[in-house]
Amino acid sequence: MNMATETAQLLSAQEQAIVDGKKVLHGTATDRVLRMFDAIRSYGPPRVALERAVYFTESFKTSEGQPLVLRWAKALKHIAENISVAIFDDELIVGRPNTWFGRYTLVFPELDGSIMKAGAEAFIAAKGAPDAVTVTEEDKKIIDEVLFPYWNGKDFTPNFVKALPPESRHMNFGSDPENIGIKQTFVIVNTSTMRHSQNWVIDFGKMLTRGCKGMREEAQARLAALEHPRDLAFKGPFYEAAIIACDALSLFAKRYSELAGQMAARTKDARRKMELEEIAAICAWVPENPARTFREAIQSQWFTQLFSRLEEMVGGDINSGRMDQYFYPTYKRDLEEGRITPEEAQELFQCLWLNVMQCIQSQMSPALAKGREGFSHHETVTIGGQTPEGLDATNELSYVLLESTRPLPCSYPELGVRIHANTPDKFLHAVAEVIKDGKGSPKLLNDEFMVPWFMSNGIVMKEALDYAISGCSESRLPNRETHKTGNSGINYGAVMEMTLRDGRMKIHNDELFGLKTGDPRTFKTYDDFWNAFKMQLENVIRHCMIQVYTAVALKPRYIAAPLASLLHDLAMEHGRDLHTHGDYIPGGLDAACIDGLGGFATCIDSLAAVKHLIYDTKKLTWDQLLDALEKNWEGKEAIRQMCLNAPKYGNGIEWVDAIGYEIQRFVMEYAHNHPKPHGQSFNMRIIPITFHNPCGKVTMATPNGRPAGEFLSDGIVPSHGCDTKGPTVTLQSIARATCHIYKEHREDLLNMKMAPANVAGEEGTRRLMQLIRAWSSQKHAHIQFNILNKQSLLDAQKNPEKYRDLVVRVAGYCAYFVDLSPSQQAEIIARTEEQMG
Amino acid sequence: MSNQHVSTRAPTGLVLNIQHFCTHDGPGIRTTVFLKGCSLRCKWCSNPESIHLKPELAYNPRKCIGEKECGFCLKDVCPESALYAVGSGDRPDDKVRVNWDLCTNCGRCVPVCPTHALTLFGQEMTVDQVLEEVEQDGSFYRESGGGMTVSGGECLLQADFLAALLAEAHRRGINTAIETASNVPWDFMAKVLPHVDTVLHDIKLTDPERHKRWCGADNTRIRANLKRAYETFPDTKFIARTPVIPGVNDDEEHIRATLAFIKPYKNVIDYELLPYHRFGEGKYEFLGAVYEMQDFTSPSPETLKRLREIIDEAFGRPTQAR
Ligand code: SF4
Numbered sequence A: 001m002n003m004a005t006e007t008a009q010l011l012s013a014q015e016q017a018i019v020d021g022k023k024v025l026h027g028t029a030t031d032r033v034l035r036m037f038d039a040i041r042s043y044g045p046p047r048v049a050l051e052r053a054v055y056f057t058e059s060f061k062t063s064e065g066q067p068l069v070l071r072w073a074k075a076l077k078h079i080a081e082n083i084s085v086a087i088f089d090d091e092l093i094v095g096r097p098n099t100w101f102g103r104y105t106l107v108f109p110e111l112d113g114s115i116m117k118a119g120a121e122a123f124i125a126a127k128g129a130p131d132a133v134t135v136t137e138e139d140k141k142i143i144d145e146v147l148f149p150y151w152n153g154k155d156f157t158p159n160f161v162k163a164l165p166p167e168s169r170h171m172n173f174g175s176d177p178e179n180i181g182i183k184q185t186f187v188i189v190n191t192s193t194m195r196h197s198q199n200w201v202i203d204f205g206k207m208l209t210r211g212c213k214g215m216r217e218e219a220q221a222r223l224a225a226l227e228h229p230r231d232l233a234f235k236g237p238f239y240e241a242a243i244i245a246c247d248a249l250s251l252f253a254k255r256y257s258e259l260a261g262q263m264a265a266r267t268k269d270a271r272r273k274m275e276l277e278e279i280a281a282i283c284a285w286v287p288e289n290p291a292r293t294f295r296e297a298i299q300s301q302w303f304t305q306l307f308s309r310l311e312e313m314v315g316g317d318i319n320s321g322r323m324d325q326y327f328y329p330t331y332k333r334d335l336e337e338g339r340i341t342p343e344e345a346q347e348l349f350q351c352l353w354l355n356v357m358q359c360i361q362s363q364m365s366p367a368l369a370k371g372r373e374g375f376s377h378h379e380t381v382t383i384g385g386q387t388p389e390g391l392d393a394t395n396e397l398s399y400v401l402l403e404s405t406r407p408l409p410c411s412y413p414e415l416g417v418r419i420h421a422n423t424p425d426k427f428l429h430a431v432a433e434v435i436k437d438g439k440g441s442p443k444l445l446n447d448e449f450m451v452p453w454f455m456s457n458g459i460v461m462k463e464a465l466d467y468a469i470s471g472c473s474e475s476r477l478p479n480r481e482t483h484k485t486g487n488s489g490i491n492y493g494a495v496m497e498m499t500l501r502d503g504r505m506k507i508h509n510d511e512l513f514g515l516k517t518g519d520p521r522t523f524k525t526y527d528d529f530w531n532a533f534k535m536q537l538e539n540v541i542r543h544c545m546i547q548v549y550t551a552v553a554l555k556p557r558y559i560a561a562p563l564a565s566l567l568h569d570l571a572m573e574h575g576r577d578l579h580t581h582g583d584y585i586p587g588g589l590d591a592a593c594i595d596g597l598g599g600f601a602t603c604i605d606s607l608a609a610v611k612h613l614i615y616d617t618k619k620l621t622w623d624q625l626l627d628a629l630e631k632n633w634e635g636k637e638a639i640r641q642m643c644l645n646a647p648k649y650g651n652g653i654e655w656v657d658a659i660g661y662e663i664q665r666f667v668m669e670y671a672h673n674h675p676k677p678h679g680q681s682f683n684m685r686i687i688p689i690t691f692h693n694p695c696g697k698v699t700m701a702t703p704n705g706r707p708a709g710e711f712l713s714d715g716i717v718p719s720h721g722c723d724t725k726g727p728t729v730t731l732q733s734i735a736r737a738t739c740h741i742y743k744e745h746r747e748d749l750l751n752m753k754m755a756p757a758n759v760a761g762e763e764g765t766r767r768l769m770q771l772i773r774a775w776s777s778q779k780h781a782h783i784q785f786n787i788l789n790k791q792s793l794l795d796a797q798k799n800p801e802k803y804r805d806l807v808v809r810v811a812g813y814c815a816y817f818v819d820l821s822p823s824q825q826a827e828i829i830a831r832t833e834e835q836m837g
Numbered sequence B: 001m002s003n004q005h006v007s008t009r010a011p012t013g014l015v016l017n018i019q020h021f022c023t024h025d026g027p028g029i030r031t032t033v034f035l036k037g038c039s040l041r042c043k044w045c046s047n048p049e050s051i052h053l054k055p056e057l058a059y060n061p062r063k064c065i066g067e068k069e070c071g072f073c074l075k076d077v078c079p080e081s082a083l084y085a086v087g088s089g090d091r092p093d094d095k096v097r098v099n100w101d102l103c104t105n106c107g108r109c110v111p112v113c114p115t116h117a118l119t120l121f122g123q124e125m126t127v128d129q130v131l132e133e134v135e136q137d138g139s140f141y142r143e144s145g146g147g148m149t150v151s152g153g154e155c156l157l158q159a160d161f162l163a164a165l166l167a168e169a170h171r172r173g174i175n176t177a178i179e180t181a182s183n184v185p186w187d188f189m190a191k192v193l194p195h196v197d198t199v200l201h202d203i204k205l206t207d208p209e210r211h212k213r214w215c216g217a218d219n220t221r222i223r224a225n226l227k228r229a230y231e232t233f234p235d236t237k238f239i240a241r242t243p244v245i246p247g248v249n250d251d252e253e254h255i256r257a258t259l260a261f262i263k264p265y266k267n268v269i270d271y272e273l274l275p276y277h278r279f280g281e282g283k284y285e286f287l288g289a290v291y292e293m294q295d296f297t298s299p300s301p302e303t304l305k306r307l308r309e310i311i312d313e314a315f316g317r318p319t320q321a322r
């Protein structure tokens, strides 16, 4: 009877556009936007942009000994005064830190100058690889002769590595004393050496309504009011820095105003002349002053965003906050007064997306860049959700924003939609349609998870309702959160390996990294095995936490962020740079995170296979299993098949899902019992970025049937291809494996892949909406979809040219498929394509 | 076709498969329970495993890793010695073969096979076991107005089990639907239908002779059953469906005749066309059976559109883009 369903292959809008050779996926884009898009795509791989680093260094040479925050502000001013300014054809929203129209990556020698020389060499050697950054001879010379000599030994990374207690250092960086941060063991992972700050949201709305002028005046007033000598000593420099940072930002914009004016005077093209004159007028006004029009607001936002990039490397990027909220007042006014149409607003948004698209984040070490493949950056734009009054927050601009992301085959902006119980059907319908385009965008965050989470961490509801999505799947309260330090990550695969091998890691020459929990052959019961696993896991978490505490303590000596701080209510009130958050900033939510970087399901399935095969059915002995694992299944196919076909997480099998819950509960309990000072929580979540790939590379064969070196499971989802019962059962299993009862449980990342045929037509859209509603009421934190045919991905591997513009959802971000490494491509292909009947 | 294996199976039913998140089997997000056994023999059937009302061994040679790597099933497992390897040891193909004439479908070889090359189609399950699996999707029914659909084979052949399953589903607040070809004794329908919210029933062909030729039985009983069902259960929703197969029933006459048949009844709320799509040929091979399967093609989008327009007009609604 189930014979006659329509299962012919259907294509998503994105796939269709590629097949048809169309430039626009959906809707329309202006010629201007298309020309710019083409120019950016044709530029080729991103190149390092060094001017920022050079002027930063120049300034630092002259300010040694002064308070760090002040040095930082002066350096920003020096950059603003000297960095090249450039406006290219067609640009409406101007400002860039580089001198070419194409992708670039900034470097930050204060973070990792010591390894920069080696990093540049590695990138030059990797030239032509899909994810290699271009470093020219000239660039190399600057790195070798200007940046490296000054920063060698003065930068954060090596000093952090040296500051770690020996055991923690060993676990993260191995036994080579020469390794000062360029290589990680991936037994555990730290990210504080990869960035000044974890993903962050600054309060752009404040800049739009008050301007640099308003912020400067506040800083001046606070400075003038200081009276206590202690405040004069400590807060004084901060306010001075804030004033200088405001000056710097304004100055940078003014230089653009001047340039636009000069170009307008020179150009013969009457139309461009008008455009340039308008640019000149806008840049003369914002960001110094409050934005009066929508266009001024966009320009002001971009300058602020760009300047924040010059200030610090925010891993996971400077997120854009709730754009449909803070841009709405100027948009509404312009619309009412006939100054703008929705189409014009879309074009301006697209100009902004094209600017964002050019700015790539890369680590100065290809080894570390592996964790963020496809030049990941995710300046998440938040739309939807609720207002602080608890009402639905969607407005006309939410729709304009949503539509603006559809025409171009690019993954920027990273769009995130907040869903809640009262999200209107109309909006959800529009969102589902965009998801169906197949670009993996937007991702969804669930207010029904997020708001209670903030409240359980002491935030009042009104404020919790105003959160913005940040990074992959996190969220921020831009004026309340203070933890601005990169987190650490657990490789669950390594935890499993150390449990099986008495604390040793095969790939690292059998070195002992973990605890000596014994030879599994001596484990009488499954509980013995489970307890050994827990001990290894606890040890790993302990070292992750040590890492974070070490970084937090060290950072104020190496890193400051006057701009991010002056836009933060609490930092401004207390005259404190945000990077000093280790000494609690009063009123702040200082929530750190430890990430499960892959292998959560690998562990559940491995534990389940051991329980099932060795202890319950006694089909295997430890000797047989360990031998097969050591041999990486070579000649042991029958045993591998038994492992592969053992019960798997994600199929609604309660006892298996319960293992996931117990892992999570154990982790949360540890975090709960080891809170940070001032009762702030150390949060645990499961989010891979693309680290499940390098983490898998170092992990031997695992009892779930996975071969050595293969990627680990990703996020909170079941192992690749192992959940065979469709998305509803998968979600149900995930819900059952999630331990919500601790305030330490933060967002887990949930990827789902479907074939377009499964959501075809209006009926398909409705089903997707229903799936999303159910996901929301099950209180999952996050979800994102890849709606593509497996066949297209396989084709794209063969014909990368044809599929140059194919965008896929990787982790908390999207990327061009062809920019990914072969193993990451394979991982994406292997994700289960959820079937619907 | 005779009904010799019709039985009143309770409290367990012979379940072929439970499929989650189905998209074509009734309103909302649904879970479809496929019961084994059928009372028709349609020539285009691509689910041979659903035909017989008994468990059946299936063997997928592509999954077998051979005697040397494994050979577990060859070690004193099969009471009938129905399993053997052609080449053995280092010969390239040392995969296992099934002597189907000897196999009694006892299923003893299934649990020893690590690769699931040997599996059993059809599993005895209780109402509770089925619903436990179905209720995994509970929160999705709430959001979508979905529920459980029971299909087959011909689900009505296991009428007692089916009635018990549907009644219990209703007690648990689950919306119910069945998919049926209605070629069963009226008693079976009478027993089951009180517990069904939506009946999705096939009308494959109009002419009794042709019905017999293509489906192995004529449609007299089917039509009588349907008429009586429409009348006896005025509050139950019925949706008529035709699997559209070029050369068999893709003609306007059939569509119009079906419309004429259903239109007098207000409780037949829709008439759907399901384009035939060929898949699953491999399953014949897995069952060790050689079935002469004719080459059926899928209907063209134009044909479907034309036929759907007739239906939309009869239901007085604008033609929807599909
Ligand atoms: S089902 Fe029974 S009779 Fe058939 S091959 Fe397997 S063990 Fe032998």
Ligand code: SF4
Pocket: B063, B064, B065, B066, B067, B070, B071, B072, B073, B074, B096, B112, B113, B114, B115, B116, B117, B118
């Ligand atoms: S047990 Fe399965 S995999 Fe092993 S030889 Fe038999 S059929 Fe092949």
